[in-house]
Amino acid sequence: KAGVTQTPRYxxxxxxxxxxxxxxxISGHRSVSWYQQTxxxxxxxxxxxxxxxxxxxxxxxxxxxxxQFSNSRSEMNVxxxxxxxxxxxxxxxxxxVGGNTEAFFGQGTRLTVV
Amino acid sequence: xxxxEEDPQALSIQEGENATMNCSYKxxxxxxxxxxxxxxRGLVHLILIRSNEREKHSGRLRVTLDTSKKxxxxxxxxxxxxxxxxxxxxxxAVFKGAQKLVFGQGTRLTINP
Numbered sequence: 321k322a323g324v325t326q327t328p329r330y331x332x333x334x335x336x337x338x339x340x341x342x343x344x345x346i347s348g349h350r351s352v353s354w355y356q357q358t359x360x361x362x363x364x365x366x367x368x369x370x371x372x373x374x375x376x377x378x379x380x381x382x383x384x385x386x387x388q389f390s391n392s393r394s395e396m397n398v399x400x401x402x403x404x405x406x407x408x409x410x411x412x413x414x415x416x417v418g419g420n421t422e423a424f425f426g427q428g429t430r431l432t433v434v
Numbered sequence: 435x436x437x438x439e440e441d442p443q444a445l446s447i448q449e450g451e452n453a454t455m456n457c458s459y460k461x462x463x464x465x466x467x468x469x470x471x472x473x474x475r476g477l478v479h480l481i482l483i484r485s486n487e488r489e490k491h492s493g494r495l496r497v498t499l500d501t502s503k504k505x506x507x508x509x510x511x512x513x514x515x516x517x518x519x520x521x522x523x524x525x526x527a528v529f530k531g532a533q534k535l536v537f538g539q540g541t542r543l544t545i546n547p
Binding site: 324353355362363365368376408410412414419420421422423424425426427428430 | 464465467469474475476477478479482484522524526534535536537538539540
């Protein structure tokens, strides 16, 4: 079974631009979560999608948005990029079995804003 | 915040020694999980301990959970250089009506050869 796939792996953008990151979850997983990881702030939750609906949202500005498609693939978009958006963006698909949720992470997209 | 907090933030030990990391959390949980992250990569699930369990083993890993103190510990025995990584605890709980995993800030473990 293929794991979680994130594309692209690396990205360099200029301040003010926008960026779209993609995540393909493990087959059969309907939940996809996004996290931002920086050295200073650690692993921060962005949002979670389940069956094409945003189910949870972290404390990020409206410049960060996402969506999920009918095949559970998810995209996140960051508009008007700022230098502080440079980070590793991680996607995780998860399943809940017997009341326990386990997350499976992709390798991440390293975004550098210059 | 219901976020878990790992302690210590960084740990450096010699190969062969045991490494212990702690995690504290604030709310009731369904389970607590430990993940490992190699530098700049995704997180890998290590072990899950349910709220009604007190101790769990997996190879060289031993996890304990004390729900009365809202804390957990991860012990890695006979450490190896390849164990160098960041370790995160995550609490699995219902938050604002939806089940979600909440990660701590992580412990950066360095094993010196």
